[in-house]
Amino acid sequence: MTFSLVARCARTVMFGMVISSSSPAVAARCAHARAGVGAVASQNVTDPRLGPRALDLMAKGATAEEAVVILRRGGAAMEWRQVLAVGTDGPPAIHSGVHALGLWSEARGRDAVAGGNLLSHEGVPQAMLDAFDGSQGHLGDRLMVALTAGRDSGGEAGPVHSAGLLLVDDQPWPLADLRIDWTEDDPIAALGTAWAVYRPQMGAYVQRALDPSASPSYGVPGDP
Template identity: 55%
Template structure:
């Protein structure tokens, strides 16, 4: 009931975007750590696996090794779909035998995409191609992948929630946007939200790291 992408760029940033028919998908599925990598845990989601896989990347295991360890040591892993991407090696995807409906996977040079209950198994490949050919900030490239997924059919049924997150050496998620439930188009909703957020993103990083250099908020009373 989910399609998602994990990615990195040449600035050292890691990002993820995920969309689903279920509510609040981003709260359960996306896991990111500065300087380490990004993991999505989806399908019948076990959020605990995000931290487990990031911990393995942090001690030097490759994505393939980390996924292999989880696959042989975790109960109910046959219900899980996992995407794991570290800093400088190929990523790895695991789709268990009990993953729901039409399942798809795809890998690019700096991205992985996967989904379940898809309208078409080729949706992840379309996402990866859209990301790898897009330009601009990581957030914009992730958004291009989600728009491409929608155009390719996305999930077999209607989707209701979406999220995007990026880490970029600040120590927290410099972008963390989500729509937890809507009867409208969540992908277009995230696009609209991103257009509001991106021009302000770096100002909020400055405010967190060094408020003395921070620009004003531009609201009444802030001079």
């Protein structure tokens, strides 16, 4: 009931991921990223503990592949889980348990990995990966291109209702953490709108955290 892509930007220190599902608030449970470490999606009968655990392993020096192997060996009920991971070095990794729901599939590239379950057809992750690899620009833009391609190629077998985009850069908090937790309409289109609004402002929000005196005007009553 989910399709996602996790990625790193080869030009910057950024990691990020996009995800969509028929379930509510999918990104709240499934999206994980840590600056300077990597990004992880934990989905399909989700265990949200797997994301932070994989990031902890990578922070201690494990590659994405090694982290996923460790989770596969020691995680609870891993035959029900789907985990996607990308770290600073080495290829991305994915685990899809034998009890992944419905039609599931995965696609791996140099800097990104895509996967899903309850898909309309097995080519959805590859369509997402191809779109990501064929895009340029900011990682957030490329992630939205990938998520939109997943939807347009067929996405989940049924309608999706939630979506999310998570980005980390060089600070310990997310550069962007945007979510559409429920809509009867198109959550991916709504997420794209939210990203278009947030993207021009996100640098200013970082600056305001680091040095409010040097940040752009807030443009609100009481702003000196």
